[in-house]
Amino acid sequence: MKIWEQFLNCILPPRCLKCGCILPDNRGLCPRCIQEINFITAPYCQKCGHPLETLPENGSKMLCGSCLSKKRTPFRLSRSAFRYDENSKHLVLAFKFHDKTDNASLLAKMMFVAGRDIFNAGADVIIPVPLHYTRLIKRRYNQSALLGHELSRLSGLKLNCRSLVKHRRTRPQVELRGRERLENVKGAFSVKKPEEIKGKRVILIDDVLTTGTTLKECAYALKRAGAKSVDTLTVARVV
Ligand SMILES: [Zn+2]
Ligand SMILES: [Zn+2]
Numbered sequence: 001m002k003i004w005e006q007f008l009n010c011i012l013p014p015r016c017l018k019c020g021c022i023l024p025d026n027r028g029l030c031p032r033c034i035q036e037i038n039f040i041t042a043p044y045c046q047k048c049g050h051p052l053e054t055l056p057e058n059g060s061k062m063l064c065g066s067c068l069s070k071k072r073t074p075f076r077l078s079r080s081a082f083r084y085d086e087n088s089k090h091l092v093l094a095f096k097f098h099d100k101t102d103n104a105s106l107l108a109k110m111m112f113v114a115g116r117d118i119f120n121a122g123a124d125v126i127i128p129v130p131l132h133y134t135r136l137i138k139r140r141y142n143q144s145a146l147l148g149h150e151l152s153r154l155s156g157l158k159l160n161c162r163s164l165v166k167h168r169r170t171r172p173q174v175e176l177r178g179r180e181r182l183e184n185v186k187g188a189f190s191v192k193k194p195e196e197i198k199g200k201r202v203i204l205i206d207d208v209l210t211t212g213t214t215l216k217e218c219a220y221a222l223k224r225a226g227a228k229s230v231d232t233l234t235v236a237r238v239v
Contacts, residue, residue: 017103018091028106029091037091038083040114040237049079049114051239074219076201076229077118081110084208084236092207092236096143104143107235108150111205115233118203119155123231126152126159129206129218130189132166147235148205157203163193163225164218173214181213189218191225198226209237 013022016030023030029037043052045064052064061068082088094100095107112119128144136142145161152159168188173181191197202222204215209232219230 017094017100017106028103036087038085038087039110040080040082040239046117047077048073048075049077049237051083074216074223074230076231077121078209078212078232078234079111079114079118080209080234080237081107081114082236084210084238088236096207097139099140101141101143101146104146104150108147108154111147111233111235112151112154115151115203115231118231118233121231122201123157123203124200126155126157126203126205127164127218127222128159128161129204129214130161130164130166132169132188134169143207144205147207151203151205151233160196163191163196164221165190165192173210178211181211185214185217187217189221191221194225197222199228201229202227202231204230204232206232206234207236209234211238 014026015021016023016033017028018033019030021030040049040051043055043062044050045052045067046062047067048064050064050066052062055062067073084092091103091107095103126148128142128148130144131139131142142161148159148161151157166188167190170184170188173184176184204218204222206215209215212232215232215234219227219232222230
């Protein structure tokens, strides 16, 4: 096996998933590209995971303005590994649209670290944001399900890809703004087997958190089916 691996590395050396330079081993990214990624580190809101500019005063809770004002949200906790910006965009888009599915394992490892508060708080099942079956046929894989699969392996939690379904086609959210985004995905998700969701603490998985409209619609469907709590864990977020 070792010799076979060495042979493969000679003819197909592992490359950096972002810039394509040759790497000595299969670690995924070269040191320069790793350094350029803006990982979300403390201080961040303990509830929604939004990065905070300053540390809160002694004794007050580490929460962002929105969570302090108790704005209604269907999520218990939300976390993301890094900021979605010019330095990280390529990594996410290559994974989503250009069959760079090898990235799943590296991205899931980053999510596993970013999601430690969620895993510590306790969860029962991992559920990826589903694609409509017509999109799944076109794209051949659901990027969120690949991440969910890796995270299930890392955390030992069960993966459920069949209960939450997208029963209606929608336009890509990137083409839309504000209210249109909301209307686009409203009522597009449902739970097929509520008995598998009832009383469960769910971790919803997606690639990028932008406005959170899609994740919210998924959370509402899960809550209607009796989910005890819903957390979100994404690779990146727009800050
Ligand atoms: Zn690189
Ligand atoms: Zn917050």
